[in-house]
Structure formats: C-alpha cells, structure tokens
Amino acid sequence: MGKTRKHYKSLDALSVQEAIQIATDGRGIHPAKGDPFFVVKYGPPGSGKSSARVYQEIKKLGPPITSYVDVNQDTLVESMLEYKRNHTQYNRLRYQKNKKGLSLYKKSAIVLKKAVQARANIIIEITGGNDEDPLIWIHKLIKGTSYKLVVIMPTIPLETILKRLETRNRKRNIEEVKQEYKWSLKNFDTYIKPHHKYILVDNA
Numbered sequence: 101m102g103k104t105r106k107h108y109k110s111l112d113a114l115s116v117q118e119a120i121q122i123a124t125d126g127r128g129i130h131p132a133k134g135d136p137f138f139v140v141k142y143g144p145p146g147s148g149k150s151s152a153r154v155y156q157e158i159k160k161l162g163p164p165i166t167s168y169v170d171v172n173q174d175t176l177v178e179s180m181l182e183y184k185r186n187h188t189q190y191n192r193l194r195y196q197k198n199k200k201g202l203s204l205y206k207k208s209a210i211v212l213k214k215a216v217q218a219r220a221n222i223i224i225e226i227t228g229g230n231d232e233d234p235l236i237w238i239h240k241l242i243k244g245t246s247y248k249l250v251v252i253m254p255t256i257p258l259e260t261i262l263k264r265l266e267t268r269n270r271k272r273n274i275e276e277v278k279q280e281y282k283w284s285l286k287n288f289d290t291y292i293k294p295h296h297k298y299i300l301v302d303n304a
Contacts, residue, residue: 107181111198119176119207120214123169130167131219137161138247139168140238141225142288144281145272146261147254148303149225157252157299158223169215170223176204188271216241228287229280235291251292254303 108114120129139158141149148154150172159165177183177193197203202210215222228234238249258281265272292298 106179107184108179109181111180111193111196111202111204112200114176114179114204114207116202116207116210119204119211120169122175122179123171123208123211123215125166127166129169129215129218129220132163132167132221135246135248136219137163137168137221138238138242138249139221139223140235140249140251141223142228142234142251142253142284142292143256144227144229144261144284145277146264146268147256147284148264148301149254151254151301151303153301153303154252154254157301161250163221168221168223169211171208171212171215172223172225173205173208176208180204212241216245216247219245222247227280228284228292230283232287233291234287235296249296251296251298252301253288253292253298254301256303260304 108118139161141154143149155165158168173194177190180193182189183193194205195203197206212222212224224238226234235249235251242249258278261281262274262277265274265277288298
C-alpha cells in the first residue's frame with residue numbers, strides 16, 4: 101500500500117512470511133481493536149478497486165488503514181522480478197507452484213487464513229465475474245467470528261473500463277472483460293445488495 105517493493109527472483113524466494121510483510125507493509129498481522137472488519141473491494145477489472153476514493157471509504161469505517169492486512173494477489177505477482185520484466189506472465193506466475201507446491205494464489209490464501217485466525221482487519225478484492233455467489237467462500241471463512249463484512253463497489257461505465265485497460269501493461273481479452281462486467285453487476289444485485297452492508301463509490 102504505497103511503499104516501494106523489492107522484487108523476488110523466484111516463487112521460492114517469496115515465502116509466506118514475505119507475503120505477510122507485503123500485505124501489511126512490514127508491520128505483520130495484529131488483532132483488531134474491537135470487532136474486526138472484513139472489507140471486500142468488489143468489481144470487474146479496471147473499475148478502480150484500489151483507487152484513493154475506495155480507500156477513503158475504508159478509512160471512514162474507523163480503524164486506520166495501517167491496521168489492515170491487505171491481501172491482494174496482484175501485489176504478490178507484481179513483486180516477482182519476472183513480472184517486472186514481462187507483464188504477459190501474470191497468469192502463469194499467479195498459479196505456478198514452487199518447489200513446495202505452493203502458488204502465489206495459495207500463499208495469499210494462507211496469509212488470509214492467518215489474518216482471520218488473528219482477528220485482524222482485512223481487505224481483499226474480488227471481481228464477482230462468474231456465475232456464482234461471490235461471497236460464499238468468505239462466509240465460510242469467517243463463520244463463527246465477529247467480523248463485520250463490508251462490500252465496497254466502484255461504479256463505472258464499461259466504456260471507461262475498456263479505455264483504462266488499454267493503457268495497462270497487462271492486456272486483457274476484451275470479450276472476457278465484458279462478460280465479467282455483466283456477471284459482476286448481476287451478482288451484486290442478486291447476492292450482495294439484498295443481504296450485505298455495501299458502499300458504492302463513483303469512480304467514473
């Protein structure tokens with residue numbers, strides 16, 4: 101969240117502990133004061149889930165941003181030296197396994213689980229871009245805890261998203277993005293809006 105990251109030469113060089121340091125800007129995982137927040141930044145690729153406006157809304161919840169474990173798979177991928185050299189390697193780096201059988205995807209899941217066990221404030225981001233309840237796995241993860249689940253969704257026209265994605269180093273299939281956009285909005289209306297606390301952020 102703002103600091104210059106070092107880049108790792110291999111998946112083995114990026115340990116789970118290093119991933120925790122990335123997710124916490126070196127502070128480590130600490131219990132929240134009071135009932136912890138589980139903040140879900142929700143929306144399709146290019147919607148601005150990591151924008152300043154979104155983080156302003158997170159600040160309004162009360163706890164300082166520095167108290168959160170910000171689990172973001174993109175940040176882990178971006179910490180890899182190979183990604184810095186070649187942005188087309190995103191998907192391969194995300195799921196490729198190291199010598200212990202751990203991928204960056206799996207390492208981020210371990211960090212998230214450790215944060216829940218510690219009752220830390222948490223930030224994650226998801227797209228909701230497929231035909232299922234995007235929060236069902238989160239409900240299972242925090243079941244029986246005192247977490248306060250909050251969904252923050254940037255609102256932005258599809259045309260603006262497509263223009264933003266054109267400027268990114270990591271290119272996306274346009275038709276896939278359009279489909280993810282449709283599913284994201286549909287799942288929000290079906291699964292999130294009727295049942296959960298949510299905040300809409302104008303990111304147009």
